[in-house]
Amino acid sequence: MVTMNKSKSKSKKIKNLRHAEYYDMQDKFDELFAQSASGETFDRLMQLILSQENILLAYRNMKRNVGSVTPGTDGLTIKNLEKLTPDKMVQKIRNITKNYTPRVVRRKEIPKPYDPKRTRPLGIPCIWDRLIQQCILQVLEPICEAQFNDNSYGFRPNRSCENAIAMTYRHMQISNLQYVVEVDIEGFFDNVNHSKLIKQMWAMGIQDTTLIYVIKRILKAPIQLENGTIVNPDKGTPQGGIISPLLANIVLNELDKWIESQWDKHPITEKYVIRKMYNGFLDRGNGYRVMKKTQLKEMHIVRYADDFRIFCRNREDATKTMIAVKQWLNERLHLKVSEEKSRVINLKKQYSEFLGIKMRLYQKGEKLVVQSRVCDKAMKRIYKVAKEKMRAIRRPLGGKTENYAIMDYNAFVMGVHNYYQMATGVIIDFSKIAVHISKVSKHLGKRLRVTSKSEIKNAITERYGSSAQIRWISNQPIAPIGYVQTKAPMCKKRSIQKYTPKGRKEIHENLGINVKMINSLLRQKLYGQSTEFSDNRLSLYCAQYGKCAVTGEPFKDVNNIYCHHKIPKENGGKDNYQNLVLVIEKVHILIHATNESTITKYVDLLCLDKKQLKKLNKFRQMAGNTPVIV
Numbered sequence: 001m002v003t004m005n006k007s008k009s010k011s012k013k014i015k016n017l018r019h020a021e022y023y024d025m026q027d028k029f030d031e032l033f034a035q036s037a038s039g040e041t042f043d044r045l046m047q048l049i050l051s052q053e054n055i056l057l058a059y060r061n062m063k064r065n066v067g068s069v070t071p072g073t074d075g076l077t078i079k080n081l082e083k084l085t086p087d088k089m090v091q092k093i094r095n096i097t098k099n100y101t102p103r104v105v106r107r108k109e110i111p112k113p114y115d116p117k118r119t120r121p122l123g124i125p126c127i128w129d130r131l132i133q134q135c136i137l138q139v140l141e142p143i144c145e146a147q148f149n150d151n152s153y154g155f156r157p158n159r160s161c162e163n164a165i166a167m168t169y170r171h172m173q174i175s176n177l178q179y180v181v182e183v184d185i186e187g188f189f190d191n192v193n194h195s196k197l198i199k200q201m202w203a204m205g206i207q208d209t210t211l212i213y214v215i216k217r218i219l220k221a222p223i224q225l226e227n228g229t230i231v232n233p234d235k236g237t238p239q240g241g242i243i244s245p246l247l248a249n250i251v252l253n254e255l256d257k258w259i260e261s262q263w264d265k266h267p268i269t270e271k272y273v274i275r276k277m278y279n280g281f282l283d284r285g286n287g288y289r290v291m292k293k294t295q296l297k298e299m300h301i302v303r304y305a306d307d308f309r310i311f312c313r314n315r316e317d318a319t320k321t322m323i324a325v326k327q328w329l330n331e332r333l334h335l336k337v338s339e340e341k342s343r344v345i346n347l348k349k350q351y352s353e354f355l356g357i358k359m360r361l362y363q364k365g366e367k368l369v370v371q372s373r374v375c376d377k378a379m380k381r382i383y384k385v386a387k388e389k390m391r392a393i394r395r396p397l398g399g400k401t402e403n404y405a406i407m408d409y410n411a412f413v414m415g416v417h418n419y420y421q422m423a424t425g426v427i428i429d430f431s432k433i434a435v436h437i438s439k440v441s442k443h444l445g446k447r448l449r450v451t452s453k454s455e456i457k458n459a460i461t462e463r464y465g466s467s468a469q470i471r472w473i474s475n476q477p478i479a480p481i482g483y484v485q486t487k488a489p490m491c492k493k494r495s496i497q498k499y500t501p502k503g504r505k506e507i508h509e510n511l512g513i514n515v516k517m518i519n520s521l522l523r524q525k526l527y528g529q530s531t532e533f534s535d536n537r538l539s540l541y542c543a544q545y546g547k548c549a550v551t552g553e554p555f556k557d558v559n560n561i562y563c564h565h566k567i568p569k570e571n572g573g574k575d576n577y578q579n580l581v582l583v584i585e586k587v588h589i590l591i592h593a594t595n596e597s598t599i600t601k602y603v604d605l606l607c608l609d610k611k612q613l614k615k616l617n618k619f620r621q622m623a624g625n626t627p628v629i630v
Contacts, residue, residue: 022538023057024519029142033499036146041205049139049211051099052090053522058134059089060535067240071127073224081127082532082575089531093132100214102129102221105238109226111383121190123223123238133242140206140246142499147204148249149256150494154305155245157498158507164304165372165422166489168311168354171300171372172347172361177311179318180352181299183325184341188306189244190236192251193334194219197237200250208382212344212401218243248305251333258328259301259310266291271531297321302354309354318344357423374420374429382416383433386481390440393473406476410460413479422489434482447473514546520558529600533575537563539581549581551606552613562588566622581619590628591619599628 021024028048035042043346048054059081062068068078081089103126125133141157148156171177185191197219198212206212222232223238237244266285266481269287291298295373297317310325312318315489322344329335345351348368351358359372374382389409396405439447452472460477464470467588497503518541526534540563547554555561567573583591590602597624608616608630617627 008226019057019060021515022518022542024061025053025057025138029138029499030499031624032139033142033146036143036205039205041207041594042143043207043209045139045206045208046097046210046214047134050087050090050094052523053137054135055090055093055131056086056522056535057530058131058138059531060241061136061138062536063532063535064133067124068130069126070124071106072124072129073106074126076127078127079480081131083530085529086526086531087535092128093359096128097132097214100132101289102126102132102215102217104230105129105221105223105241107223107225107238121239123240123244125221125241126239129221130242132214136211136214136244139247140243143206144204144246144250144253145499149260151256151260152253153492154248154307155249155301158496159492161304161419162422162489162509163492164302165355165357166335166491167302167311169358169370169372169489170491171302171311172359175311176368177298177313178347178361178368179312179315180347181310181312181318181322181325181339182343182345182352183308183310183322183329184338185306185329186336186338188335189239189248191335192237192248196332196334197251200254201317204250214484215243215247218308219247246306250304253569254304254332254548255308255325255329256301258332259299259325263288263291263296263298264300265487266296268294268296274626307355309352315346317345323464329386370424371533372423373425374423378420379429379433382420383436385412386433386437387440390437391443393478394444402474405475406473406478410477410479412464413481414459416481419486421484421487421600424486426484426486430484431482434480437481441471441478444473448478449473452477514555517546517555517558518542521561524558530575533563533580536575536577536580537561537582539577540580544582548584548587550583550587550612550619551608551614553584555582555584560585564588564591564619566619568623571624583619590616591623592625594625603628603630 020029032042046320063078063082071077072360085094105126106124108122108124110122112118112120143155151167153159153161153167194216198216201212201215218241219237220233221238223233223530225231238249245430266287268291271287297320298313299310299321301308303309310318310321312321322342326337326342329337347359347361348363349360351360351373352358353375356375356378357372358375359370361368362371386409389405389412393402393405394411396402400408420429423429430480448470452475456475456477458477460479464477464480464483467480467483469483471478471480493506495503498507518538521537521541541555541561562581562583562585565573565575566579566581573579586602586606589601590606593599593602606612613628613630621625
């Protein structure tokens with residue numbers, strides 16, 4: 001039993017639900033990662049993909065996704081799956097994959113955030129196909145992570161836009177790379193070459209022919225357009241498919257490796273001593289000094305999905321690099337580059353846009369430093385959405401309340417602040433937006449107050465309470481959109497790694513539970529119970545720190561753990577998380593007992609104090625029984 005401070009660990013445990021450990025899969029994923037890093041090949045992955053633990057883990061990872069309630073062409077959602085027993089769900093997946101033929105993918109055109117007039121196609125597979133993709137993703141991710149390049153940040157565990165922006169700042173300000181190559185791939189997701197992708201997977205050691213067959217079928221799944229027409233794709237990975245981001249990274253990993261081999265890991269650089277710095281970065285300075293005496297072009301890539309920037313020392317190198325990259329993408333990956341959107345930028349004269357931030361270099365004393373702002377398209381979008389949400393406070397739409405509209409506006413403001421605070425000029429940009437939003441908020445009239453007598457404490461007052469810009473409506477705070485501080489983006493710590501025990505310590509603390517007990521819970525047969533019921537038991541065990549909800553007594557035997565429905569199923573109670581609680585057998589008997597002698601017997605056996613008795617009576621009343629009086 002691992003012990004830890006409860007108050008300190010509670011928030012971390014909730015934030016970092018370690019699903020793989022709940023389902024006893026973490027050690028297997030760690031092993032795949034280590035084997036892949038050492039260059040081993042994998043020809044029997046389907047057995048692991050179709051294991052009961054991996055399938056139930058896939059369900060667990062999917063069930064809280066917003067997209068899981070979006071139906072595909074068969075009209076089914078995650079709600080239809082959760083009613084099945086675990087055994088039936090596992091058997092269904094195994095039967096589907098025997099001669100796998102995915103159902104038709106529903107295509108929906110989604111407006112682009114910065115240009116509503118333009119759309120991007122979103123593919124929505126049927127729910128069973130999504131679950132199969134999730135099963136595959138979980139097994140392939142550790143294999144691919146061991147071989148993916150450190151310079152890519154999109155759709156990878158423990159990597160973010162913030163890390164990518166931080167690295168661009170580093171290249172610009174610390175390395176003084178003043179030229180950037182912007183390359184735009186035309187319709188990347190729609191033009192991925194299937195044959196090339198399969199060869200790349202094979203080269204990474206993914207050599208299970210049955211799995212390769214299944215992935216080929218996923219890639220060639222028929223697509224139903226919005227007008228009802230069915231098309232059969234011969235290229236591309238559908239945006240919206242769970243496995244698509246991983247496949248996209250597999251395709252472009254070859255580009256990352258090629259760029260890196262031109263400078264960062266050129267054979268000349270590798271000959272010299274490489275020092276590991278305190279922050280985890282590798283100092284290749286000795287090799288770089290020798291490289292600069294050669295005719296080789298210095299180049300460094302930062303990539304987020306299909307959006308990437310290449311930083312160079314001078315215009316000549318940048319121009320040659322752009323030509324070489326265009327040719328390489330065309331010949332090696334069969335991808336076309338947009339001539340209009342691809343260019344070389346002198347960062348001392350122009351802004352370069354990347355992930356919603358535009359950045360340049362300006363002279364400050366004897367140094368060149370980064371100046372970054374919110375990009376123009378993002379500014380327009382933020383203003384438009386903020387204006388709509390502020391107007392909704394005045395006149396809530398769709399039956400929503402004023403409080404809901406306020407919370408919706410506040411959530412949006414906090415979200416854009418959290419993201420764009422990595423721009424050095426974010427204060428200037430949001431001040432401009434605030435001027436326009438204040439004009440809209442004036443229509444709220446006398447309801448909008450400068451001060452409030454309310455003692456309310458929440459995330460808004462904690463973050464913005466000291467700002468003179470904060471306003472109040474009905475004792476509810478309105479987040480001031482112009483009140484934001486610059487926060488320097490953080491580079492990814494190299495020591496963080498999801499698939500090593502040491503790397504996970506950087507991410508979260510120990511669960512503080514009996515791992516053997518939770519594995520026993522996982523494997524306990526629950527005849528006739530739903531997958532949702534089975535999965536929620538594991539969540540409750542961790543949330544309750546392996547203790548009875550009434551007595552606080554640690555569970556010592558899996559057969560003494562009873563999952564109680566607060567509202568009985570015969571009274572309309574469901575298997576959802578909020579309606580379940582774990583208790584020991586004696587407590588469970590006492591909750592349902594109606595016979596006086598039985599009640600007296602178990603009250604004497606348990607010796608409950610006032611606090612415990614209050615909890616017990618709460619559950620008895622919810623079950624339709626009278627409180628116990630001692």
